[in-house]
Amino acid sequence: MTQTVERNAPSLNKILQTNAGYIAGVIVENPFVQAFLGLLVYGGIAFVLMFTDAGQRITGDLLDLLLGVCQLVGELV
Numbered sequence: 001m002t003q004t005v006e007r008n009a010p011s012l013n014k015i016l017q018t019n020a021g022y023i024a025g026v027i028v029e030n031p032f033v034q035a036f037l038g039l040l041v042y043g044g045i046a047f048v049l050m051f052t053d054a055g056q057r058i059t060g061d062l063l064d065l066l067l068g069v070c071q072l073v074g075e076l077v
Contacts, residue, residue: 027033049055 027037049059
């Protein structure tokens with residue numbers, strides 16, 4: 001029984017690695033898929049920041065923080 005598992009397991013393992021590797025390779029190596037996923041992710045973030053009240057509050061807080069840092073650096077220089 002152990003010998004049968006040892007003989008069959010490498011081929012099954014190779015098939016699983018090949019299929020998973022192919023899917024990952026399509027996602028990682030294809031620039032069009034990368035661009036599409038990037039648009040989905042960054043588009044979703046931009047939508048939340050621009051068109052929701054919570055997003056506008058977050059954006060306002062970040063801009064206030066940036067202006068405060070710029071004023072601090074301006075005073076130090």
